[in-house]
Amino acid sequence: MKRSLSLTIGASLVGLVAVLALVSFFWMPFDPNHVDPASRLLPPSWPHIMGTDHLGLDIFSRILAGARICLLVGVIAVGIGALVGVPLGLIAGFAKGWFPKFVLRTADIIYAFPALLLAILLAAANGHGSVVTAMVAIGISSVPAFIRVARAATLQVVNQDFILAARTSATPKYTIALQHILPNIAPVVLVQSSVSFGLAILAEAALSYLGLSAPPTTVTWGRMLFDAQSYLFSDANLALWPGLFIALTVLGCNLLGDGLREVLDPRLQEVR
Amino acid sequence: MVDTARTLESSEPQATVLPEYRVRDLTRLFRQSGTGASKTLLAVDSVSFEVWPGQRLGIVGESGSGKSTLIRMLSALQLPSSGVIEFRGKSIVGLDEEGLSELRSSVQLVFQDPRSSLNPRWRVGRIITEPLRAPLLRRTQRVPLSAEGRQARMYEVMEKMGLEPEMAKRYPHEFSGGQRQRIAIARALAPKPSVLIADEAVSALDVSVRAHVLNLITDRVRDDGLTLLFVSHDLSVVRHVCDSVLVMKSGRVVEAGPIAQVYTDPQQRYTQELLSAVPRIRTQFD
């Protein structure tokens, strides 16, 4: 395996968030929803190492708890995007006839809808916004990117002679798709996943901020930012921590994507 | 047009034997996109010929002469625009995969560029046994059905191609061009085909490696009694492995006949050009 600096940094940042989320299940210094008016708006100090917010909630505990939602949203949204987008993109690149065109036009239409609008629609249909509606909205809006990436990669693979060789040995189409094409487009799908992961986290933060995602009792980094806005000029501390963690996570995802691209690019594999 | 009859006089057997391939007026048009007016390109233009069992037919021409399109139609990877292709007496045009089982289990291809014809993410052993795992071929009962049988067949064809058994565990990019082409030929031979189609199979190889691969092909064709369709732009290579030849230009067959005759006494100017273009080592200097 080749070494890549961006891969190392990216994986470390994403790993850090995963560790935070895991730790939150076993240990948090305070209950993230325990209101304590006596100790509100404290600067970073012991025992509140990141300070407290306007309700006296411990920010560090809330960052830990928020990491869960952050990762959950990323995983579910990317899961929806990849599970729906990759098969459709693969078929669109491999099949002939009207179906590929239909898939591509549909993808274009979904592309034109921002995740925000979808989230509003879903929240309206649901009666109120929730983490689930946000995740589904973000997931759906990431489908077109997966379709395009998978299709472009498939088009490159199907022109290779080993696909023809497989056809001359009567290898069935689904075997060709699953065993020949899928492993060869996996690297680009992986890269797209890490990029989409970052975008999903950003989108969830934006939806939380607008109140279209988690209810106030659920801790998310976007919600924390939302709560912090009235105190932005007096207690920047409140906005700093969730903002910093969102930025680091998204940066981590993008670096991870770049790193994977460097390591997995088949064109670089055969360099002597 | 040329009298294709001349090809066949020498090799025509008794009437009871069916030709492997019988091709009549085969034509393939391509619509060229891009320009507003729909231009068409005649890639293959009313080509007729027969291939008899055991024949070694060379198909010679430059790139764009239609030879690749022709063999893709012969291996049912592409549909003709019009014309007849019969494989062992039965038309194969427009059949579904089920109907092609006779063809699929008897005809195998070797491509020009072994970098593109071997899946980079598969191990060599899996590549070679791919044809043995196809359900359609398994139903014909002509391939070994057990895993042990598959493995035995794999080692058998690898040995015939001069590949070490341990190579089965490695990936294509670990091999040189000549070795990769031998892997591709081993895959083609695995289901014991009776017809081998080689599409510029030695053109991408170094001259010194080419000799080795040609020897292996010649050995297999002779020992296994294969029918060979050998596509190349190089007449000197075709002369070495084939007994008869079709010379193609712009989709048409311009000359056909026994290789010795065409090689020593080409009738068409185009064939003469092809022959004189083959670079020869200069050992005498002015």
Added chain:
Amino acid sequence: MTPLLEVSGLNLAFGQRRTPALRDVSFTLDGGQRLGIIGESGSGKSVTALAVMGLLPDNAFLSGSIRWRGQELVGLGDAAYSKLRGDDMTMVFQEPMTALDPTMPVGLQVAEVLRLHRARSKDAARFGASAEQIVDNARNRVLEMLTEVGLPDPGRAALKYPHQLSGGQRQRVMIAMALINRPALVICDEPTTALDVTVQAKVLRLIDYELRAVQAASLFISHDLAVVSQVCDEVLVLYHGEVVERGHVAQVLGAPEHPYTKGLVATARLDLVTPGERLPVIEDFLSSAQLAGGGAANG
């Protein structure tokens, strides 16, 4: 008199494991002389060309000496090198499709080479030529060059993009680019390997003619002895990164001394073998010790 190019004791290795690619390679090239470099893939012939052009990748470790008209090139900075490249020293690649810019008409690409190395130089400024005159001159020179390399309808061909030309035509464009600045050395790296035999014959004749017209020296790299013998006077045989034989083409190919060269010559003489008979292969000529011992390159 100093030779045009003098390579001595060149050693080259790649990567962290320092896989050796060239071992103690030495040769000289005089002005106008054509030297063929022959070997199989992995023998180090292409990296020799890249070393001379200063185009080796970052993970290459080069030692020894490459002198260009007496000037040492090993360790020369990239800025100084780029002045040399494209002006005095040019290259024709194997695959013109990847060597040409797919987004630019070929005429412009030829003009680009001319502009970079000529138009802004001394004479234009000295004679106070106007911008229009320079452009006109450049256009005429490009068309003249495209005509010379035998591109049909050069005026129209100049406006085409690489993918609209055939392989042979693209290679002609590459040759035009390589020769328009009248370089002293043209390195040809397998220039006809990707071409059909008939096109190859024409392109070889063109290279032969153009090199003579410009009186350029050439390093001509190929795995095909026949091709090299058509173009070159002298030939150098590389095997696993080492020079095993060098001499006049007629002598080396007519009476090869090293077993490897003997093998190469034998494999290239398809015409001497009765059809259907076993063709000689390199291994017939090398003892098993030689086969195992030469593991310099990852052939």
